[in-house]
Amino acid sequence: MSNADLSARREAAIARGVGVQTQIYAERAKNAEVWDVEGNRYIDFAAGIAVLNTGHCHPKVMAAVTEQMGRFTHTCHQILPYAPYVRLAERLNARVPGDFDKKTVFVTTGAEAVENAIKVARVATGRPAVIAFGGGFHGRTFMTMSLTGKVAPYKIGFGPMMPDVYHIPFPVELHGDTVAATLESLNRLFKADLDPARVAAFIIEPVQGEGGFYPAPAELMRALRKICDDNGIVMIADEVQTGFARSGTLFAMEAYDVAADITTMAKGLGGGLPISAVTGRADLMDAAIPGGLGGTYGGNPLGVAAGNAVLDVIEEENLCARANELGGRLRQRLEAIRATTPQIIDVRGPGMMVAVEFNTADGSAPSPTFTNSVRLEAEKRGLILLTxxxxxxxxxFLAPLTIEDAVFAEALDIIEASITAAKEA
Structure with missing residues (x-):
């Protein structure tokens, strides 16, 4: 079996809309390393798009899932509930930022978590409208696709988006977009198109994921919190990509002096198994009538077992501190490379949620071509990167937080060699 053979079979069998970045077909994986069907070894700095914060096949996660498999794999919590679901909800209620009583619902994907957060906000406020941010990513279902602030490739050809969804610019000072300009855009929206009394929620990523790993300024978070408080609007933090130690704290919102009313999470919670959650103010979460939330696979026993084990691993292995240590080493290396690389215009990100941004050599424009060259050079050298x-x-850079020091050092050398090769190409 070869990668090329599987690629040909895949093209014949799988819908074109399911995009694939590489033609590397995984055969086995452990922690931060993956081996393909041809026996080639790669260092994984994608981690399933921030899913594998605890690495591939963490022994504690695998053991918890294996034990649960021996008991039962599914009952549907809405028919026959089970204790681990309750325990995981209690743990999230205690750990999600916000000094108020909380309740939780489990679903299956990040998009589903966002969908349910919007449902909760609408039923709790009796209002329809939602405000999101340009560059934000919230999923591919119709509501979450509508909330996503990026047309290509997520919205092309899918027809009208969901109504009563509005976007304002996300402030990125590197590109001249200030917090003041964002708030002025919101003010104009409220004056020209949207009565604040119709707004159910704002939704924001504390650090934009697909949008470019731009952290939300603290000034913006404070301003949104005040606007929400003044107008009875629900503030939703989308922590699907930022959650579970990735940013150097369990949740990225811990870096701010305000809290969201509702938090969505997924990815890192399951350590590789599909599970997502919505945790929020108890009064909001109780607004829907019984049966209004949930789903057949919501809080599947295997995902719940993995979630409880992931929280244990984060605590026992001190992965928040590990994220800060790894991110500090990576940023230091990138800054050293930046000194001789005019294409690098920024190095940023909290914890091990680090990004590097490239322009053309003269600095005049963004350079996706150079960026992709770096990614491809890294792949040749055995390192998987995401743009x-x-x-x-x-x-x-989304390396597992459990990555061994020697493997991490090897990856840093590959990053430097790949940027050098792209400059020389």
Whole structure:
């Protein structure tokens, strides 16, 4: 079996709309390393797009899932509930930022978590409208696709988006977009098109994921919190990509002095198994009538077992501190490379949610071409990287937080060699 054979079979069998970045077909994986069907070894700095914060096949996660498989794999919590679901909800209620009583619902995907957060906000407020941000990513279902602030490739050809969804610019000072300008855009929206009394929620990523790993300024978070408080609007933090130690704290919102009313999470919660959650103010979460939330696979026993084990691993292995240590080493290395690389215009990100942004050598424009060259050079050398950003000119680094020091050092050398090779191409 070869990668080329599987690629040909895949093209014949799988819908074109399911995009694939590489033609590397995984055969097995452990922690931060993956081996393909041809026996080639790669260091994984994608981690399933921030899913594998605890690495591939963490022994504690695998053991918890294996034990649960021996008991039962599914009952549907809405028919026959089970204790681990309750325990995981209690743990999230205690750990999600916000000094108020909380309740939780489990679903299956990040998009589903966002969908349910919007449902909760609407039923709790009796209002329809939602405000999101340009560059934000919230999923591919119709509501979450509508909330996503990026047309290509997520919205092309899918017809009218959901009504009563509005976008305002996300402030990125590197590109001249200030917090003041964002708030002025919101003010104009409220004056020209949208009565604040019709707004159910704002939704924001504390650090934009697909949008380019831009952290939300603290000034913006404070302003949104005040606007929400003044107008009875629900503030939703989308922590699907930022959650579970990735940003150097369990949740990225811990870096701010305000809290969201509702938090969505997924990805890192399951350590590789599909599970997502919505945790929020108890009074909001109780607004829907019984049966209004949930789903057949919501809080599947295997995902719940993995979630409880992931929280244990984060605490026992001190992965928040590990994220800060790894991110500090990566940023230091990238800054050293930046000194001789005019294409690098920014190195940023909290914890091990680090990104590097590239322009053309003269600095005049974003360079997705150079960015992709770096990614491809790294792949040749055995390192899997992901690009992101509205202009496709950002590389994001999502190594498992459990990565061994020697493997991490090897990856740093590959990053430097790949940037050097792209400059010389």
């Amino acid at each position: 992101c950003g509205v202009y496709g000119n950002v590389i994001r």
